[in-house]
Amino acid sequence: MKEIKKITVASPGTVANVVCGFDILGFALHEPADILTLTLTDQKGVTIINHDTYNLPTEPEKNCSGAALLALLKAVPENVGFIVESTKHIKPGSGIGSSAASAAGVVVAANYLLDNRFTNDELVNFATYGEQVASGSRHADNIAPCIFGGVTLIRSNSPLDIIPIPAPPMFVTVVHPQIEVKTSDARQILKTQVLLKDAVRQWGNVAGLIAGFMKHDYELISRSLEDYIVEPIRSILIPAFAEIKTKSMEQGALGGGISGSGPSVFMLSKDEETARKIDNAISEIYSKIGLNFHTYVTTINSEGVKIIEE
Amino acid sequence: MKEIKKITVASPGTVANVVCGFDILGFALHEPADILTLTLTDQKGVTIINHDTYNLPTEPEKNCSGAALLALLKAVPENVGFIVESTKHIKPGSGIGSSAASAAGVVVAANYLLDNRFTNDELVNFATYGEQVASGSRHADNIAPCIFGGVTLIRSNSPLDIIPIPAPPMFVTVVHPQIEVKTSDARQILKTQVLLKDAVRQWGNVAGLIAGFMKHDYELISRSLEDYIVEPIRSILIPAFAEIKTKSMEQGALGGGISGSGPSVFMLSKDEETARKIDNAISEIYSKIGLNFHTYVTTINSEGVKIIEE
Structure with a gap:
């Protein structure tokens, strides 16, 4: 096997299910980010090497990066393959798009090594095969912001319709309480039916949030960050959620809520000082309870997956 | 009673419930429009004079214009009143905001005569008392675009939160089949519960539509003009709805649907030629059935209520 060329990328964490935007809205973070080195070889197939302690599977079919690359390789006629060296900083199961970062990072890196032959939409499609390994469904709501950067709307999953939404600069405080919330459990507790009047309030807020982002109207963003459908149910899985939100x-x-299906919680702010004050307030709550947790104060990442070494 | 000054306005028809934007999105039309002349007098109270054949009530409490003006007068300390002369061109019950035009037109006119002391939000609030007379509820989804012009989002009804949405130029074909659809019936047939998965598709489209308007992206507007919740049910009340839409x-x-709660149907297009072809196609369908109807080919009205004589 011959190594042809290699590239290293930083693949960021992402927040999906942005409050009222359940299943349709996500955004990329600057931190945390996984570091992925991809080597193009002259032999079909994918080899996974983990440089971290998460014990993720190395069989490519069972690995998020591997499954995404196998999907991509099906669209590559040449006799080539990849070696993936993965150093994860986004803890699996944290609710900030750990599996998406693995899957999205390697397909973006692969595309560079293959002279950018695929569109972003195609890359999202390949990467969703990685999500399937992690959660059983090919959802794109973390993948899309990870690849496109910034805030992204998934108008439709089938056919896939991703729309980048311009948004003003915002700071993000993320807290990850060290408990496990299974995505399947978080989905199962949702009701299959909702009241029409709640749905109307929700899509009024979704419309307000998109308009707020595009008008750079922080007040409107703040007023629109309400969730009448999912948060009232899922928040029972998050320790001290109500107190975190109030403080x-x-x-x-500006507002915030559960990141993805939890357990991480995110809060948006206009400036760093506010974001740090929120960090302190939340840290105090979890310290009192005696719960282990990790926090990040970061910003919305408008680039998505980024090359850090060629 | 002394007449102090007078003004004449054109108050336009409006389309509410814009496809996926049930209860939150509306826009103003250039045609048809009611002509309303308002005279400021030195005597509290409202006098209604109708110059048309619709036999609308002249007791101010039972008249849309009257009820809106009585609400406004409660916020006016001076001893003044109004004479309303109304020539309606928007047929009551057509589904293109006839009652809203009456209520919105007079409060905008009154505000001019009172040296513009009220904000647009306050005017919307007064005018919703006119809607209450017409339909029993103080909804703002026709009032808001009639007063603000253009496309408006009602993010929330209580507290009222109206957001003007910038949109590209569009032509509108409106067809009004001469049948009666009672708003109360149109509301009663809706289910109180909807599937969460349908609600998610709907708010994905709402988000896409707002983004499409603000990006001036006609393709995105077109893809987003889908309604999974209301149209499948209400369209049974509109003769030949499916055929109208297909043709x-x-x-x-670009797309379209039921205007308000019907019976009018509207279709959006990028250019006048398309809008006229749509008019012809719909006219042919209703002529074949032998149904009386009226059509308009017009544009989105970015001004709203307009002074035509001072």
Whole structure:
């Protein structure tokens, strides 16, 4: 096997299910990010090497990066393959798109090594095969912001319709309580039916949020960050969720909620000082309870997956 | 009673419930429009004079214009009143905001006569008392675009939160089949519960539509003009709805649906030629059935209520 060329990328964490935008809205973070080195070889197939302690599977079919690359390789006529060296900083199961970062990072890297022959939409499609390995469904709501950067709308999953949404600069406080929330459990507790009047309030807020982002109207963004459908149910899985939200709003948060299907919680702010005050307030709550947790104060990442070494 | 000054306005028809934007999105039309002359007098109270054949009530409490003006007068300390002369061109019950035009037109006119002391939000609030007379509920989804012009989002009804949405130029074909659809019936047949998965598709489309308007992306607007919740149910009340929609799309419509709670149907197009072809196609369908109807080919009205004589 001959190594042809290699590239290293940083693949960022992402927040999906942005409050009222359940299943349709996500955004990329600057931190945390996984570091992925991809080597193009002259032999079909994928080899996975993990440089971290998460014990993720190395059989490519059972690995998020591997499954995504296998899907991509089906669209490549040449006799080539990849070696993936993965150093994950986004803890699996944290709710900030760990599996998406693995899957999205390698397909973007692969595309560079293959002279950018695929569109972003095609890359999202390949990467969703990685999500299937992780959660059983080919959802794109973390993959899309990871690849496109910024805030992305998934108008439709089938056919896939991704729309980048311009948004003003925002700071993000993320707290990851060290508990496990299974995506399958988080989905199962949702009701299959909702009240039409709640759905109308929700899509009023979704419309307000998109308009707020595009008008750079922080007040409108803040008013629109309400979720009448999912948060009232899922928040019971997150320790001290109500208190976190109340204290964050008191510190000046624009709003926030559960990241993905949890357990991480995110809060948006206009400035770094507010984001840090929110970090302190949440840290105090979890310290009191005696719960282990990790926090990030970061910004929305408008680039998505980024090359850091060629 | 002394007449102090007078003004004449054109108050336009409006389309509410814009496809996926049930209860939250509306826009103003250039045609048809009611002509309303308002005279400021030195005597509290409202006098209604109708110059048309619709036999609308002249007791101000039972008249849309009257009820809206009585609400406004409660916020006016001076001893003044109004005479309303109304020439309606928007047929009551057509589904293109006839009652809203009456209520919105007079409060905008009154505000001019009172040296513009009220904000647009306050005017919308007064005018919703006119809607209450017409339909029993103080909804703002026709009032808001009539007063603000263009496309408006009602993010929330309580508290009222109206957001003007910038949109590209569009032509509108409106057809009004001469049948009666009672708003109360149109509301009663809706289910109180909807499937979460349908609600998610709907708010994905709402988000896409807002983004499409603000990006001036006609393709995205077109893809987003889908309604999984209301149209499948309400369209049974509209003669030949499915055929109208199919033929309109064949002629190049961006999309469209039921205007308000019907019976009027509207279709959006990029250019006048397409809008006229759609008019012809729909006219042919209703002529074949032998149904009386009226059509308009017009554009989105970015001004709303307009002064035509001072």
